[in-house]
Amino acid sequence: MDDPVNAVGMNLRRLRARRQLTTAELARKSGVARATLTALESGRGNPTLDTLYALAKVLDASLADLIVDVRAPRARVVRAGEGSWVGGSAVDGRLLDHLDPHLRTDLYELVIRAGAPRHSEPHQAGVVECFVLQEGRVRIGPREEPVELAAGDFVRFPADVPHLYEALGDDARGLLVIQTPFGAPERKEDVRWTGEKRSSR
Known part of the structure; x- marks a missing residue:
């Protein structure tokens, strides 16, 4: 399992717990299949940009909240070609960092x-x-x-x-x-x- 997918799973579990939602409730409210959600939380699968946005909306979170690795050290490097890529029908994006809104x-x-x-x-x-x-x-x-x-x-x-x-x-x-x-x-x-x-x- 690669690290970006593991980060998504870890963040989904954390944010879902914060919102006090079961996997069934999150799946129903987001329109994401429960099997897909379960796979993502287990560190499997390859989520699309649309799937992540749907989950983020219900969790009252940003896209970066879902894909950034909160375990990363204070000083971190993302090499060219590495990082968390998410794709859609017309745009692909690579998350480099999650900026602190405060x-x-x-x-x-x-x-x-x-x-x-x-x-x-x-x-x-x-x-x-x-x-x-x-x-x-x-x-x-x-x-x-x-x-x-x-x-x-x-x-x-x-x-x-x-x-x-x-x-x-x-x-x-x-x-x-x-x-x-x-x-x-x-x-x-x-x-x-x-x-x-x-x-x-």
Whole structure:
């Protein structure tokens, strides 16, 4: 049994228990066959996007609530081609991370320049950074244990410790999400503006 399907089963059982629903009740309210639901909760099957959305609606949960592995460590990497894929008739999606709705979320396009590693000091307590690499290769993450990423890889790591951004070879480009607890002051040195081009970290 692969891990994404196991995560779906674990989350279905947890969320169904939270809503105090039996498998029969959840199956009836969602329109998902009870045999299908039982298989999913047992870590078997290959759920479609429509099936997951139907279950999520009844469970008052998001799609990510169903497929994210809540057992994942604080710092986690999803390599290109890995992760939880869900498909529909016209769209396939890969879940990279489940963002905390209780944190302020900022999205940046990031260019990490070759030959100029950035050593960032700790941000406020509770700040988390998520980065998906689109082009190039980088070393990124907590300064004591950074990870190397290739195009298509994703990492989430705590940013309330010293951390590093370093292009390996040519310039690298990706998308960075910073999640900050509400009420925490923004560090003025975090983002610098240079003409029309944004330079982060």
